[in-house]
Structures are given as structure tokens and as C-alpha cells.
Amino acid sequence: MDQHLSRKPLEGERFPIVVVGGGINGVAIARECARAGRRTLLVEQHDFASGTTSRSTRIIHGGLRYLEHAELGLVRESLRERGHLLRECPHLVHPLHFLLALDENSRRSALTVRMGIWLYRQMADARVGIGSARDEERKLERLLDSGHRWSILNFEDAECEFPERLVAEWLVEAIEAGAVACNHTQVLAIDVRYGRVVGALLRDRLSGREERVETSWVINATGPWVDRICQRSQLKLKQPMVGGIRGSHIVLPRFAGAPEAAIYTEASDGRPIFVIPWNEQILLGTTEVPDTSDPAKTQPAPEEIEYLLKSLLHLFPRSKISAQDVRYSFAGIRPLPFSPDASPSAISRKHFLRDHADDGAAHMISVIGGKLTTAAQLARECAGMLGLSSTSVNAIRIAPVKGLNLLLDQWVAEIGKTGGLSEAAARSIVEWHGKRSQPISRLIAGRPELRAPLCQHNSHIVAEAVDAITNECAATLADVLLRRVPVALGACWSKECSREAAIRIAAAMGWDDMQLGMELEAFENERAAFLRKPGSTEPILAAAD
Ligand SMILES: Cc1cc2nc3c(=O)[nH]c(=O)nc-3n(C[C@H](O)[C@H](O)[C@H](O)COP(=O)(O)OP(=O)(O)OC[C@H]3O[C@@H](n4cnc5c(N)ncnc54)[C@H](O)[C@@H]3O)c2cc1C
Incomplete structure (x- = not known):
């Protein structure tokens, strides 16, 4: 730009x-x-x-799993930081119920895991602040493969849907x-x-x-x-400082009866697998594959996608989810300390x-x-x-989570009034921008045309994009639509949405047709390289070096 x-x-x-x-x-x-x-x-x-950062599982967690490796200091530190994030950024970091599902073949015994969860809760300085998961547990029991003997345990963590x-x-x-x-x-x-x-x-x-x-x-x-x-x-x-370990995810539509809670289970090799409600879709991950290639070009291998789908179908055979349902997949490289002889799961x-x-x-x-x-x-x-x-x-001000929800409601009412926005639009903006919604609503008060939605399917608006370019260092259309106002990660997104959003942002920012065309092409290339449809043959973008 x-x-x-x-x-x-x-x-x-x-x-x-x-x-x-x-x-x-x-x-x-x-x-x-x-x-x-x-x-x-x-x-x-x-x-x-x-x-x-944008290729992670997006959980804000104490690391229940790290208890297995006796990393008590790490768990304590992570639980404390989870508490800070829940209170500092309540619009972005939400409590999340986890249901842990283990079958009779699990490598971990339900009793040991139950003790681990008890310890995990004791170590947290404050509870995450969610109620009983009993309804969700029942829902999960009905969905699970009835050919196995399942133990279901529950615990709380948090999610940052948009790091x-x-x-x-x-x-x-x-x-x-x-x-x-x-x-x-x-x-x-x-x-x-x-x-x-x-x-x-x-x-x-x-x-x-x-x-x-x-x-x-x-x-x-x-x-x-x-x-x-x-x-x-x-x-x-x-010797190198990091040994890269790739982790891959797939994004699926929510299937009928899918639980609202996140599910934590074991894959056939004993590794943890997460099924997370994310961005009105399901985020399923992850894998651990040593990868020393260029981190900008890393992609999930077909075997990883198969492994993730197999783990999902082991839990929910009736969901009938198949490879064709995968909306997109993405991978990131964990910059873990170089430890060539350790198994990836055991590296701190x-x-x-x-x-x-x-x-x-x-x-x-x-x-x-x-x-x-x-x-x-x-x-x-x-x-x-x-x-x-x-x-x-x-x-950091420590406030009870309930009080924070009231604060969010107050912001929704305020920016709805200043910007003349519907409740739905005001809430979408507050959920992504928190107290930064206020400059956005003031922008609209002066330029009402910026109230236009970015695309027909959601309530995020052009003013958010203008604010991203003006105040949040977004320099390209991809910076805006993939990261500052990440509507392009959504369930609806199609090439038509990209065009519509680009035309509206171009009008608001005064771009000419040539600039619009170039931005749109670069955005589509970057999106296709990052969020890959399995089996896609589109070239992977050249990395920085
Ligand atoms: C699969 C996976 C799942 C994960 N899940 C979770 C989770 O659920 N919860 C959690 O807490 N953590 C999770 N993590 C870990 C977390 O995502 C990472 O630890 C964190 O994002 C690392 O952030 P970073 O800033 O160090 O690295 P990055 O986000 O990779 O940032 C490094 C930046 O440096 C830039 N850069 C590189 N070279 C140059 C250069 N020469 N000049 C200028 N810039 C340069 C790159 O472009 C990049 O943007 C996960 C990680 C992975 C891979």
C-alpha cells in the first residue's frame, strides 16, 4: 500500500x-x-x-500434559499467565471446558489422569470461572464410539481464538x-x-x-x-539452538451434535489430540514431525491429515467426516530446544x-x-x-471473570451508540478489538460509509480494516484480512468474499484499480499458501530468504 x-x-x-x-x-x-x-x-x-504464532492450536493452557514430565515449575508459571490473560484480555481469551476422553486401550489410566487434574486445579491461583460440564459430558457420551469403554474426565483451560x-x-x-x-x-x-x-x-x-x-x-x-x-x-x-518440530492442524465444519466443549484424547500412538471449537468450526490438531525445512513453507503432509482424521473417527465414527470435508489445513514449526535424541513429545x-x-x-x-x-x-x-x-x-488488574463480562457488555453498548451500530456488529467488533473498539466507533461517527460489512456473511465492517491500516501497521490486504481483522479464517470465506472485501477497503482507502488488483492477487496467493486445501496443487509462496 x-x-x-x-x-x-x-x-x-x-x-x-x-x-x-x-x-x-x-x-x-x-x-x-x-x-x-x-x-x-x-x-x-x-x-x-x-x-x-498464527499456526498454533490457540489454547491458553497450564499444560496438564507437562505434569507427566514433572515440569511443575512450567505448569505453575503457565497457569499464572493463563489467569493474567483471562483478566487482561477478556475479549480475546475465553475460558474453555475440556473433556478428556480415554478408552480401554489408553496408555494413561483414568485414575492417574484424575489425580493429575486434581493437582492441576490445586496449582492454579484462581479457577477459570466456568460452570459444570455435566451436560457436555452427557452429549459426548452419546456421540462416542459405543464399541469402546470410555472414561470421561473434565477440566478447565482457556482459548485465544485469534492470537x-x-x-x-x-x-x-x-x-x-x-x-x-x-x-x-x-x-x-x-x-x-x-x-x-x-x-x-x-x-x-x-x-x-x-x-x-x-x-x-x-x-x-x-x-x-x-x-x-x-x-x-x-x-x-x-550446535543448532532449535530443532524444529512440525505440528499440523485441519479445520472442519461443525458436524451435527458436535460438543461445545473441547475434547482432549489420545491418538493411536498415545500422543495428545485436541478437537477444539474454533471460529464456528472445528480445529483438530496436532502432530509432531521433525522438520528442518524453511518454516515459511512448511505444510501438513498427507499422512498427518490422515492421522488426524483417523483420531477423530475413532472418537466419533458416526460423524462420517472424511478428507473431502476438510476446509483447510495448516502447519507450524515449534521452535523447541535442539534435542536430537529425545522424542518430540518429551522435549520441554x-x-x-x-x-x-x-x-x-x-x-x-x-x-x-x-x-x-x-x-x-x-x-x-x-x-x-x-x-x-x-x-x-x-x-495487571485482577478482576473476577463475571465482572469482565459486564465490562464487555458496557463496551458493546457504548460503541454501538457512538458508531450507530447494531448490537451484533458492536459485539463482533468488541470481541476482536476490546477497548480499541472505541477509536473504531469514533471513525464511523465521522465516516458512516465505513459501517459497511466486509462481506455479506459476517458483521465485521470496513472501519476495522481502515483502523488496521492506519493504526495497527497492516501494510497489505493479507495483513488486514488474515491477521488484523481475520475474517478470511472464517467458515464462510470464498473468493467472492475476498473480492467484495477488497473492493470496499479499496474505496475507503482510495486505492486505484491497479492497486486493488495487485493486493487481491497477492492476498489470494498468500491465503492459498497458508490455508491449504488438502490435495491442492497451488504453488507455495516463495519465503523471505
Ligand atoms: C503446532 C503448534 C501448536 C501450538 N499450540 C500452542 C498452544 O495451543 N498454546 C500455546 O501457548 N502455544 C502453542 N504453540 C507454541 C507457540 O505458538 C509458539 O511458541 C509461539 O507462537 C512462538 O512465537 P515466536 O514469536 O517465538 O515465533 P514466531 O511466531 O514464529 O515469530 C517469529 C517471527 O520472526 C520473523 N523473522 C524470522 N526471521 C526474520 C528476519 N531475518 N528478520 C525479521 N523477522 C524475521 C518471522 O517472520 C516470524 O514472524 C504451538 C506451536 C505450534 C507450532
């Missing part, structure tokens, strides 16, 4: 801190550093949250605190002189411009790309911060591993390594 082709040049500028990678971890770190008063540059080669939105909110907070954020800008190399970081070489991928910035600290938060930056910067590491999900002073690059830190759930904690630790004191944890 034109305004981004004339982005402010950075050549020769000095930033005390440069954060490389705009996934949830990089954005959280940039926010933390900016809040601590350091002018921070955040650089993302594609778009914020377009990497692993893309969580990242967008944290990004705006980082910018408000003084950070400079550049998406579609790749770090080509870190400049290290006399054993210490002094700068970074960047390439703006929209304009092609190459620039050098000066810095005292570099945080390498590039997820599964973390080793590549070090290689390009001539750091000599004895803890995060690590590696100081590269001993690798000949003092003042460079790499982030290894981590989860959506613990990104804010990771950011606080990282700021601590830089000698900065944390601000955000003190700012």
Missing part, C-alpha cells in the same frame, strides 16, 4: 534495542522494553504474527510506549564488531531499500528461524534465553521455545537480562 512504500527511512538511526521477529514473543519483548523507557526497534520480515489480534493489541501498546515497528522488513545480518553487537542490516521488502541501524542490544526472537540469523551473522555455535516446552557473549556476540540474546501462554513472562525475563525493570506485571 502506497503509504508504506514511503515509510520513514531508518538509515543511520540509533536504537538502544533492536528486536528481530514480530511473533508473539518479539512483540511482547518490544512492548516490555518500550515501557521501560528504551527506544526499541521491532523488525518483522513478513507481517506481525504471521509465523508460528493474531492479541499480537496486534500488544503491538499498538508497544508503539504507544515509543517503539518503532516495521513489518515487511527483514534483518539480513547482525553487525558484530570486536565481539559485541553494534548494529543490524535491514531490507525493506516493500521498497527494496537496504538500511543499517546502530544498536547496543539485539534480541533474536525469530522463533523457528532463530539459527538462521546467527548463521547469517557469522556466529559460530557448536519451557523457554530459554541464550546470551551470545560466549559465542562472540555480547549483547545479543536469542529466544528459544516458549508458548503463546507464557510470552508476557518471557518478555519480562528478557527485559530483566537487559537490566530493565518490568512494568507490565504491576499494571
Whole structure:
């Protein structure tokens, strides 16, 4: 988009801190550093949250499963962070009932799992705040394969249906605190002189411009790309920091009688499988396959799709779901610590911060591993390594979940009134934008034509897209429709919806026909590469490097 082709040049500028990678971890770190008063540059080669962050199962969880590996510290930390997210971002992070279904062949005994759930609840500082799951349990009992003896147990966790939105909110907070954020800008190399970081070489991928910035600290938060930056910067590491483990998902329509609760079960090899109600569809995942290929191009293999479908049919043979029903599939690479001899399930999900002073690059830190759930904690630790004191944890107001629902209702009423919106439209906007709905409703008050829906099938509106471009660094149509206002992940989405949305956004932003055509084509290519219909032969987009 034109305004981004004339982005402010950075050549020769000095930033005390440069954060490389705009996934949830990089954005959280940039926010933390900016809040601590350091002018921070955040650089993302594609778009914020377009990497692993948007390819996850989207559960905000304490990690019941980690109890098996006696990772009590990780579970305690994750449960605490789950509580913070539920209270800080009630519009995006919701409580979720899980039903754990084990049959007579399960590798885990129902008694052991029951004890694990008891311990899990004891370790949480507060309950998630949902009522009894008895009705859902009965519904599940009726649906399960009657040829097996099932044990059903229930527990609570949470879901962030759109981590893309969580990242967008944290990004705006980082910018408000003084950070400079550049998406579609790749770090080509870190400049290290006399054993210490002094700068970074960047390439703006929209304009092609190459620039050098000066810095005292570099945080390498590039997820599964973390080793590549070090290689390009001539750091000599004895072994890779991460060993990529691919996880694949499929998205299915909700089948008749599908439970509202999330289901946690075991696949035939004992691995956990999640069946999650997501975005009015079903998200089914995941797998664990070692994968050292380019993370931008990773795709589910046909065997993984078969494995996931088989696990679903083992639970629900009467659902008659088949490969033809799969709406799309996607995969991401878990940036887990390099552990060539361990089974993928046994590798710790803890995060690590590696100081590269001993690798000949003092003042460079790499982030290894981590989860959506613990990104804010990771950011606080990282700021601590830089000698900065944390601000955000003190700012968290703990309010009861019920009170938060009332707060959301109040926002819906307020923005409905300011923007002249229907309750349904106001609620959709609040659910995705939280308190950022207010600037959107003020935008509509001045330009009522922005109330038009993005497509006929949902109540998200053009004003959200305009706000994304104006205030949330969305630079392409794909940034808008896949991540800031992620309507294109929805059940309805078709090429017709893309066209309709693009025409309306183009009119609101003043794009000419040529720009509209180019944006639309690039969006369709990116969507087809990310959300693949199994069996699709469309080419996978070229990655950044
Ligand atoms: C299959 C799967 C399921 C998961 N499920 C869950 C879950 O349910 N709950 C949970 O809490 N966690 C989950 N996770 C873990 C979680 O998604 C990740 O730990 C988290 O998203 C990692 O975020 P990140 O910011 O470190 O990496 P990323 O999101 O990958 O961000 C790194 C960014 O760096 C950018 N980058 C790379 N190289 C450069 C460069 N040279 N210059 C500039 N930018 C660059 C990339 O484009 C990318 O956007 C899951 C992960 C996977 C793969």
C-alpha cells in the first residue's frame, strides 16, 4: 500500500534495542522494553504474527500434559499467565471446558489422569470461572464410539481464538510506549564488531531499500528461524539452538451434535489430540514431525491429515467426516530446544534465553521455545537480562471473570451508540478489538460509509480494516484480512468474499484499480499458501530468504 512504500527511512538511526521477529514473543519483548523507557526497534520480515504464532492450536493452557514430565515449575508459571490473560484480555481469551476422553486401550489410566487434574486445579491461583460440564459430558457420551469403554474426565483451560489480534493489541501498546515497528522488513545480518553487537542490516521488502541501524542490544526472537540469523551473522555455535518440530492442524465444519466443549484424547500412538471449537468450526490438531525445512513453507503432509482424521473417527465414527470435508489445513514449526535424541513429545516446552557473549556476540540474546501462554513472562525475563525493570506485571488488574463480562457488555453498548451500530456488529467488533473498539466507533461517527460489512456473511465492517491500516501497521490486504481483522479464517470465506472485501477497503482507502488488483492477487496467493486445501496443487509462496 502506497503509504508504506514511503515509510520513514531508518538509515543511520540509533536504537538502544533492536528486536528481530514480530511473533508473539518479539512483540511482547518490544512492548516490555518500550515501557521501560528504551527506544526499541521491532523488525518483522513478513507481517506481525504471521509465523508460528498464527499456526498454533490457540489454547491458553497450564499444560496438564507437562505434569507427566514433572515440569511443575512450567505448569505453575503457565497457569499464572493463563489467569493474567483471562483478566487482561477478556475479549480475546475465553475460558474453555475440556473433556478428556480415554478408552480401554489408553496408555494413561483414568485414575492417574484424575489425580493429575486434581493437582492441576490445586496449582492454579484462581479457577477459570466456568460452570459444570455435566451436560457436555452427557452429549459426548452419546456421540462416542459405543464399541469402546470410555472414561470421561473434565477440566478447565482457556482459548485465544485469534492470537493474531492479541499480537496486534500488544503491538499498538508497544508503539504507544515509543517503539518503532516495521513489518515487511527483514534483518539480513547482525553487525558484530570486536565481539559485541553494534548494529543490524535491514531490507525493506516493500521498497527494496537496504538500511543499517546502530544498536547496543539485539534480541533474536525469530522463533523457528532463530539459527538462521546467527548463521547469517557469522556466529559460530557448536550446535543448532532449535530443532524444529512440525505440528499440523485441519479445520472442519461443525458436524451435527458436535460438543461445545473441547475434547482432549489420545491418538493411536498415545500422543495428545485436541478437537477444539474454533471460529464456528472445528480445529483438530496436532502432530509432531521433525522438520528442518524453511518454516515459511512448511505444510501438513498427507499422512498427518490422515492421522488426524483417523483420531477423530475413532472418537466419533458416526460423524462420517472424511478428507473431502476438510476446509483447510495448516502447519507450524515449534521452535523447541535442539534435542536430537529425545522424542518430540518429551522435549520441554519451557523457554530459554541464550546470551551470545560466549559465542562472540555480547549483547545479543536469542529466544528459544516458549508458548503463546507464557510470552508476557518471557518478555519480562528478557527485559530483566537487559537490566530493565518490568512494568507490565504491576499494571495487571485482577478482576473476577463475571465482572469482565459486564465490562464487555458496557463496551458493546457504548460503541454501538457512538458508531450507530447494531448490537451484533458492536459485539463482533468488541470481541476482536476490546477497548480499541472505541477509536473504531469514533471513525464511523465521522465516516458512516465505513459501517459497511466486509462481506455479506459476517458483521465485521470496513472501519476495522481502515483502523488496521492506519493504526495497527497492516501494510497489505493479507495483513488486514488474515491477521488484523481475520475474517478470511472464517467458515464462510470464498473468493467472492475476498473480492467484495477488497473492493470496499479499496474505496475507503482510495486505492486505484491497479492497486486493488495487485493486493487481491497477492492476498489470494498468500491465503492459498497458508490455508491449504488438502490435495491442492497451488504453488507455495516463495519465503523471505
Ligand atoms: C503446532 C503448534 C501448536 C501450538 N499450540 C500452542 C498452544 O495451543 N498454546 C500455546 O501457548 N502455544 C502453542 N504453540 C507454541 C507457540 O505458538 C509458539 O511458541 C509461539 O507462537 C512462538 O512465537 P515466536 O514469536 O517465538 O515465533 P514466531 O511466531 O514464529 O515469530 C517469529 C517471527 O520472526 C520473523 N523473522 C524470522 N526471521 C526474520 C528476519 N531475518 N528478520 C525479521 N523477522 C524475521 C518471522 O517472520 C516470524 O514472524 C504451538 C506451536 C505450534 C507450532
